Amino acid sequence: MKLYAPKVAFAVVVANMVGTGIFTSLGFQLLAISDTRLILLLWLIGGLCALCGALCYAELGVRHTDSGGEYHFLTELIHPYAGFISGCVSATVGFAAPIALAALTFGSYLQAGLIPIDPRLSATVLITALVIIHTRTRSESSAGQVYLTALKLLLIMGFIGLALFNDPAFTEQLSVSTPIAASNLFSSEVAVALIYVTYAYSGWNAATYVLGEMEDPRRYLPKVLLAGCAFVTVLYLALNAVFLISAPTEALRGEVEVGYVVAGYLLGETGALFVAVILAGILISTVSAMVLAGPRALMRLGSDYQRLSWLGVLNKDGLPKNAILFMGAIALLFLWSSTFEQILVFAGLLMATNTFVTVIALFISRLRNPGHVGDKLYRMPFYPLPAVIFLGITGWTVVYSAFSFPTQVGVFVMALIGGWPLYRWAQRPGG
Numbered sequence: 001m002k003l004y005a006p007k008v009a010f011a012v013v014v015a016n017m018v019g020t021g022i023f024t025s026l027g028f029q030l031l032a033i034s035d036t037r038l039i040l041l042l043w044l045i046g047g048l049c050a051l052c053g054a055l056c057y058a059e060l061g062v063r064h065t066d067s068g069g070e071y072h073f074l075t076e077l078i079h080p081y082a083g084f085i086s087g088c089v090s091a092t093v094g095f096a097a098p099i100a101l102a103a104l105t106f107g108s109y110l111q112a113g114l115i116p117i118d119p120r121l122s123a124t125v126l127i128t129a130l131v132i133i134h135t136r137t138r139s140e141s142s143a144g145q146v147y148l149t150a151l152k153l154l155l156i157m158g159f160i161g162l163a164l165f166n167d168p169a170f171t172e173q174l175s176v177s178t179p180i181a182a183s184n185l186f187s188s189e190v191a192v193a194l195i196y197v198t199y200a201y202s203g204w205n206a207a208t209y210v211l212g213e214m215e216d217p218r219r220y221l222p223k224v225l226l227a228g229c230a231f232v233t234v235l236y237l238a239l240n241a242v243f244l245i246s247a248p249t250e251a252l253r254g255e256v257e258v259g260y261v262v263a264g265y266l267l268g269e270t271g272a273l274f275v276a277v278i279l280a281g282i283l284i285s286t287v288s289a290m291v292l293a294g295p296r297a298l299m300r301l302g303s304d305y306q307r308l309s310w311l312g313v314l315n316k317d318g319l320p321k322n323a324i325l326f327m328g329a330i331a332l333l334f335l336w337s338s339t340f341e342q343i344l345v346f347a348g349l350l351m352a353t354n355t356f357v358t359v360i361a362l363f364i365s366r367l368r369n370p371g372h373v374g375d376k377l378y379r380m381p382f383y384p385l386p387a388v389i390f391l392g393i394t395g396w397t398v399v400y401s402a403f404s405f406p407t408q409v410g411v412f413v414m415a416l417i418g419g420w421p422l423y424r425w426a427q428r429p430g431g
Contacts, residue, residue, distance in 0.1 A: 006216075011289070013203065014149055014231060021197075022200050028193075032193055036244045040174070047232070054205070056358075056362045058380065063377060085419045090354065092330050103335060107120060107280075110277065127287065134291050152284075188403070194396075203290075243259075243262050246265055307426045307429075356398060359387050359391055
């Protein structure tokens with residue numbers, strides 16, 4: 001079986017990260033926070049958190065080299081039920097919900113660009129088309145992802161260059177006159193705003209979902225994860241700075257299509273319509289990357305549980321066709337049954353919880369693999385500091401968000417309880 005090259009894994013990481021969050025979060029953040037410098041600081045903190053998480057996952061990945069992401073790590077290190085729940089969450093919320101969100105944003109930008117189609121219909125067509133592509137052959141899947149990611153990055157950099165070339169008129173919105181009050185960093189508004197940031201950075205772990213299908217993962221996984229996180233952090237800081245100096249905060253506050261609003265101030269209405277279509281094109285790569293990576297957790301569920309074996313069925317090119325189709329169906333269900341903010345908050349909260357528990361599993365891995373002379377496998381630097389930083393930032397965000405969105409927490413608790421009978425059922429022999 002032909003394996004994914006490191007450049008494909010890098011493209012999967014970057015494309016999973018750079019998507020809906022960066023083009024929508026700022027409008028929601030400005031509803032609660034007026035200090036633009038504090039917002040940029042949150043994006044820097046989010047990048048630090050993702051980088052620390054990547055260090056943890058890199059060590060886990062080189063010692064546990066099967067596909068499946070959190071499902072694989074938690075099954076091996078904590079308990080099969082922890083892996084089972086994580087796999088279900090990863091597929092249904094961690095990937096299917098963001099697929100729906102990115103596709104819906106794609107449709108919204110198309111509509112803003114004067115293409116008179118209901119955003120949900122456009123999103124449905126996009127999801128369906130990419131599901132078909134990623135169930136055909138591995139060469140089509142990988143080549144398409146690399147080209148789409150490269151196009152996305154060129155368009156984003158072009159957008160940044162265009163904004164700076166047009167001499168932004170609102171640079172004073174980032175002026176430094178007074179220091180940021182330390183008390184503001186620990187407010188509930190900041191904690192909730194940070195969940196939008198962590199959602200935007202989610203996807204830094206995407207390469208671990210195709211770990212078993214990646215070329216020499218013990219050599220390349222740490223490089224792929226760390227390079228992807230560092231690159232996206234710089235890109236996010238640049239994009240948000242451009243947004244904040246190119247349009248008044250009053251015009252951005254509460255808006256979903258932030259890029260379209262900014263383009264309107266830079267280029268006028270006609271130019272904004274053109275940019276809206278370009279931004280829609282950028283999101284195709286994001287949806288594609290999640291359709292590629294997400295079903296691998298379902299595939300592992302299918303291979304480990306006989307009653308779910310249909311999810312582990314591979315096509316002639318080794319692609320988990322049934323798992324991809326099933327996740328695509330779940331994404332369409334999210335698309336037609338939930339609002340934009342409901343999907344974003346719910347997905348962000350559950351994905352943060354999933355990675356939080358997985359980083360805890362790193363300590364178990366260290367106890368089982370303390371390291372010996374001659375052990376050349378990757379080990380994170382400054383252990384356990386990166387894990388502690390990640391757990392601190394992520395845990396703080398999850399706790400505050402749980403108090404702010406109790407309904408989403410209730411659904412999560414119900415899923416944990418309701419998952420046990422499903423887990424027991426899946427363990428039984430098929431028939």
